[in-house]
Amino acid sequence: MNDFKNLLMKDCDEHTRQQLKKAILEKYFFVSADTIGKSILEREIECFRIGNSDKEILFCGGVHGSEWITSQLLYLFIIRIADTIINCKSQLTEILLSCFQKYSLIFIPCVNPDGVEISLHGSQSAKHLENFVRRVAKGDTVHWKSNALGVDINHNFNADWQNIKKKEMDSGITFPSMTRYGGEFPESEPETRTLTEYCRTHHILSAIAFHAQGEEIYWSFSEKTPVRSLEIAQKMAELSGYALSFPESIADGGGFKDWLIVEKGIPAFTVEVGKGENPLDIAQLPEIYARLEKMLFYFLSVG
Ligand SMILES: [Zn+2]
Structure with missing residues (x-):
């Protein structure tokens, strides 16, 4: 982490992400990066790859603007894997060698770059x-979670979307909002x-979305949740000390994990990292990562 400490321990805005990408690609020849999409405001959504397998x-x-510490967490994870x-002398190396014989690792550190920028730098x-x-923000952009059109990306996936839409309406969320407005229809947003x-165009075996x-x-959604998801989640909880949870009602459906379970039938998880009020202090990053590392490498070992 030392080479990257200055970049990791600061706000994860567009400029910092560009610097991190450059530094990572320069140091690690086996890490590649692609732009896989653009946000409402044309900010690039980057994807990092390690490995050659098509699985x-x-x-x-x-995914949520004010949760940008999760982007830094993924950059740190990429760096730890690459190091x-x-x-080649750590006990983790064996896990990685076995992992790369079977699959590649894909990282999308910042799904919602506009939301992150709004949370960090305000409406301008x-x-x-x-x-x-x-x-929409009424002077409180720091807590902004949605994209730049006020749609909460994690309410915009086609997984029981009508249900979550109804729950939003019942809660009085009928317009674009800093959080929890799911858009006019599923997948309405470029993010x-x-x-x-x-x-849809890649062979994804399993996934974790960090919040x-x-x-x-969070490990389940509907009867389509794969049988082995619970076992994996239990081990993840044991290794991290995190709790296994079911979503509160408003968070029921519309999320990326939910969609992966319904559409792809794969084990998919939402991991809510850290404790406190968002945005979490970046000073928490080393401690959050240290607590999760065993869980993350376990996840690599089960595929
Ligand atoms: Zn979130």
Whole structure:
């Protein structure tokens, strides 16, 4: 981590992500990066790959703007994996060698770059949507979770979307909002479609979407949840000390994990990292990662 410490321990805005990408690609020849989509405001959604197999394990972060610490968590995870490959003397190296014989690792550190920028730098970072964001945020952009059009990406996936839409309406969320507004129809947003199109065209075996906060692991959605998901989640909980949870009612459906379970039938998890109020202090990053590392490498070992 030392080479990257200055970049990892700061706000994960667009500029920092560009610097991290450059530094990672320069240091590790076996890591590649692609742009797989663009946000409402044309910010690039980047995808990092390690491995050559067409079978993939997927990790996502930065789905919610104010949870940008999850992007830094994924960059740190990429760096730790890459260092483990180079150093070749850690007990984790064996896990990785076996992993890369079977599948590749895919990281999408920042699914919602506009939301992150709004949370970090305010409504002016929403370009031509500045006035709209200012009206919706009412002076509180720091807690912004949605994309730049006020759609919560994790309510916009086609997984029992009508159900979550009804729950939103019952809660009075009928317009674009900083959080929990699921859009006019499923996959209405480019950020959502970036993930669904990627997953439809790739052979994803399993996935974790990182959110903040709560130290919880969500593992199920409907009767389509794969049988082995519970066993994997239990082990993840044991290794991290995080709790196994079921979503509160408003969070029931519309999420990326939910969609992966319904559409792809694969083990998919939401991990809520850290404790406190979002945005979490970046100073928490080393501690959050240290607590999760065993769980993450276990996840690599089960595929
Ligand atoms: Zn979240």
